Amino acid sequence: MSSSEFRMIVRTGPNPGTVFELTKEVSLIGRDVTNDVVVGDAEVSRQHSRLTRTPGGYVLEDLGSTNGTFVNGERLVAPRVLNPGDLVALGETVSLTFDATAPEAAATVAQPAATAEPAKKAPRAAAQPAAQAQSASPPIPAVEDPAPAKKGGKPWLLAGVGCFVMILVCGGFVWFMDYFYPQILYAPLIWLGF
Structure with a gap:
């Protein structure tokens, strides 16, 4: 299991759709620009939470944040192993999805493009594996920012x-x-x- 197989995708909050590849053993999430996953929102603490790679997967831990860290709607009170597809909320306005990438799919897409012998039906054949490879990883739905709550x-x-x-x-x-x-x-x- 290499560390580049996982990522965090911003769903709601500033810059929805932003992807953060998890490449380190320990990744910090927070508002401070020195963090590995930087979320510029006032409800997010400077160092809000920590992701640690273990043999069992990534473990998420809240670092005493003011507004809390939630996994699938439940407040994080102890370190928790994340599963692909888990929704991580930082406070009430920011949410990220913990996602597993499919490196095999990327390799499959790259091979047909490297083929040197073009044939009349080859582009169609090459397009089909690419479409199958893209469907192997779930599509990322477009997420709109919710309407700001009236104060x-x-x-x-x-x-x-x-x-x-x-x-x-x-x-x-x-x-x-x-x-x-x-x-x-x-x-x-x-x-x-x-």
């Missing part, structure tokens, strides 16, 4: 407007008291006839 508004703007209104009310009260203070102070005395 509840801008809480800082709402708080600022609320503070401004409170300042206006307090200022109006102080002005009212200052302007009408003599009348307010002596009103009870006038009512009592003093």
Whole structure:
């Protein structure tokens, strides 16, 4: 099992369709540009998770990320062996698919192209193995970014407007008291006839 047989494919989040070939024994996933799988999303930690190649396959481990790592919808609480086709989610907005490549299929596609004897029916014959080789690995469906979720508004703007209104009310009260203070102070005395 060579390390180039596996890859991570971005499904949702920034740059859907981006393919990261897994070529190292240990691959880091995160927002930092020094990682092997770089995902530029605010919900992804700088070093979010780690993929380690073992004889049993790749093991995914969360590195104490803020928004969590999920495999097929289940939060990762301990290292877990990944299977081809597993959906890895980083937080709520980014998902990647762990995929196995088919190196035999690539070799099959390359052989008909290297054939030097062209015949009238040879291009059709060469096209059929290529089509069969491509169908050996599952096609990657186009994934659209989900519509951005509507936020509840801008809480800082709402708080600022609320503070401004409170300042206006307090200022109006102080002005009212200052302007009408003599009348307010002596009103009870006038009512009592003093």
